[in-house]
Amino acid sequence: MTALADICVVAVAEAFRGDGEIFASGMGTIPMLGARLARATFEPDLLVSDGEAFFVDGNLPIGSTEKVVEGWIPFRSVFDTLWGGRRHVVMGASQLDRHGNQNIANIGSWERPRAQLLGVRGAPGNTANHATSYWVPSHTTRVFVEQVDMVSGIGYERAAGAGPWIAAHHDIRRVVTNKAVLDFESPERVARLRSVHPGVAVGQVVELTGFELIVPDDVATTRRPTADELAALEVLDPQGLRHREVKE
Amino acid sequence: MVDKRCTEDEAVAELADGMTIGIGGWASRRKPMSVVRAILRSPLKDLTVVSYGGPDVGLLAAAGKLRKLVYGFVSLDTIALEPHFRAARQAGSIPQLVELDEGMLQWGLYAAALRLPFLPTRAGLGSDVMRINPHLRTVTSPYEDREELVAMPALALDAAFVHLNRADARGNAQFLGPDLYFDDLFLGAADTRRFVSCERIVATGDLLAEGSFHTLRVNRSMVDGVIEAPGGAHFTSCEPDYGRDEGFQRSYAEAAGDPDEWAGFRARYLEGSEAEYHRAVRSGGPA
Numbered sequence: 019m020t021a022l023a024d025i026c027v028v029a030v031a032e033a034f035r036g037d038g039e040i041f042a043s044g045m046g047t048i049p050m051l052g053a054r055l056a057r058a059t060f061e062p063d064l065l066v067s068d069g070e071a072f073f074v075d076g077n078l079p080i081g082s083t084e085k086v087v088e089g090w091i092p093f094r095s096v097f098d099t100l101w102g103g104r105r106h107v108v109m110g111a112s113q114l115d116r117h118g119n120q121n122i123a124n125i126g127s128w129e130r131p132r133a134q135l136l137g138v139r140g141a142p143g144n145t146a147n148h149a150t151s152y153w154v155p156s157h158t159t160r161v162f163v164e165q166v167d168m169v170s171g172i173g174y175e176r177a178a179g180a181g182p183w184i185a186a187h188h189d190i191r192r193v194v195t196n197k198a199v200l201d202f203e204s205p206e207r208v209a210r211l212r213s214v215h216p217g218v219a220v221g222q223v224v225e226l227t228g229f230e231l232i233v234p235d236d237v238a239t240t241r242r243p244t245a246d247e248l249a250a251l252e253v254l255d256p257q258g259l260r261h262r263e264v265k266e
Numbered sequence: 267m268v269d270k271r272c273t274e275d276e277a278v279a280e281l282a283d284g285m286t287i288g289i290g291g292w293a294s295r296r297k298p299m300s301v302v303r304a305i306l307r308s309p310l311k312d313l314t315v316v317s318y319g320g321p322d323v324g325l326l327a328a329a330g331k332l333r334k335l336v337y338g339f340v341s342l343d344t345i346a347l348e349p350h351f352r353a354a355r356q357a358g359s360i361p362q363l364v365e366l367d368e369g370m371l372q373w374g375l376y377a378a379a380l381r382l383p384f385l386p387t388r389a390g391l392g393s394d395v396m397r398i399n400p401h402l403r404t405v406t407s408p409y410e411d412r413e414e415l416v417a418m419p420a421l422a423l424d425a426a427f428v429h430l431n432r433a434d435a436r437g438n439a440q441f442l443g444p445d446l447y448f449d450d451l452f453l454g455a456a457d458t459r460r461f462v463s464c465e466r467i468v469a470t471g472d473l474l475a476e477g478s479f480h481t482l483r484v485n486r487s488m489v490d491g492v493i494e495a496p497g498g499a500h501f502t503s504c505e506p507d508y509g510r511d512e513g514f515q516r517s518y519a520e521a522a523g524d525p526d527e528w529a530g531f532r533a534r535y536l537e538g539s540e541a542e543y544h545r546a547v548r549s550g551g552p553a
Contacts, residue, residue, distance in 0.1 A: 071444035097369045123394075136347065142395050146389060168394050176392035183411070
């Protein structure tokens with residue numbers, strides 16, 4: 019029996035496959051672990067940070083302060099790096115629509131929100147400049163909605179309307195949830211079911227998604243971690259903090 | 267040789283109702299909290315605040331000091347959502363809001379520091395930042411690409427406050443922690459009333475004994491007043507002098523959720539002087 023958190027971390031790691039020597043940035047435990055796992059295994063050139071201001075070498079466990087520093091990445095350098103395009107971020111999403119528009123700012127109208135959340139943070143700039151993926155620990159119709167309340171990160175339709183440069187550089191790579199992996203590799207660039215996690219039915223994901231999801235004839239099952247990956251995860255997260263971020 | 271030392275109250279006395287004030291730091295990190303507490307004690311009102319927001323924004327919003335807020339987020343880091351800011355937004359009690367991408371905020375400060383009317387950026391294009399800020403304009407590249415970009419307007423400040431680790435009496439100041447954040451840009455975006463509070467004032471000749479020359483990112487031409495404020499960033503972090511006071515931050519956030527508890531918190535911590543604040547923090551509050 020594979021733990022759900024392990025499947026999710028591997029699915030996040032897979033989002034970084036092929037990225038090479040760029041800043042793999044993750045917001046939250048599972049995104050951060052996904053970046054570190056990818057670097058520890060199949061994507062060794064990635065740069066990963068301690069979540070504060072340093073690039074760290076080696077396999078730094080989550081929460082550890084015994085880091086080998088290989089570079090300095092204060093916020094100003096993060097902005098330079100992201101505008102320069104050498105970054106792939108995995109952010110959260112309070113709402114996400116079929117075009118890949120993401121909301122982390124507020125629920126309800128912006129003028130008078132029902133719930134104030136974080137604000138747009140760096141999402142507009144991230145999505146205009148480099149690859150972005152999303153981690154959604156609870157796949158529900160509250161998150162996957164027909165229309166998001168406040169477009170923070172931009173989806174494909176808006177990127178296409180924001181000019182040829184942004185259209186060419188905008189890249190929503192994956193959406194990893196506790197149930198499935200989505201991508202936008204459909205002709206219309208709308209959300210497509212890429213794989214379902216082991217034991218999850220396609221119909222269940224469709225039901226938990228509040229917009230029309232593209233479902234291919236053959237939906238793959240999200241792969242389980244390899245023995246090497248499980249060993250790496252033991253090093254990267256010895257306390258098992260990843261299991262707190264997602265319910266079995 | 268000008269001695270620029272002053273107190274928080276002297277600095278705040280230079281402010282007036284309706285001014286635009288930049289506050290340095292980032293979320294719940296190295297915020298000039300002793301100055302924020304002095305503003306809370308003052309009769310100032312109708313302020314415009316520009317900030318990578320943390321408890322500075324929360325406290326000023328809760329005290330009804332804000333007419334306008336310019337921000338990309340407001341967070342306490344380890345507590346993702348700032349409770350006072352959240353309550354103020356949901357009650358609609360801040361009359362004017364300019365919500366921006368974090369990078370746009372940097373660009374606005376940088377434009378002001380360079381005395382440019384705007385700086386171009388792609389951040390914001392396509393997003394609802396453009397919808398909620400109808401004052402934002404775009405500009406077309408005059409070169410062959412003809413690309414349309416956001417013309418992020420300069421965010422000029424009437425006053426700026428940052429908290430750093432060390433400074434001399436003339437305003438040369440030093441950050442010893444992992445990140446300067448955008449503190450130099452906040453100071454640059456104001457013409458006058460540029461204040462650095464610091465953990466300790468040291469002799470100019472001792473600055474390099476505190477940290478390498480790379481830490482000297484604020485020079486005296488950028489500063490009008492220096493406030494010695496040990497513990498001045500409390501309860502936000504001020505590495506390496508001290509980390510965030512997580513226990514205090516939790517009690518702040520809990521108190522913020524209930525009007526009676528908040529009244530008690532205010533009475534215990536925010537109605538006296540800065541020295542009384544620190545005494546109350548040390549003792550867990552006077553009985």
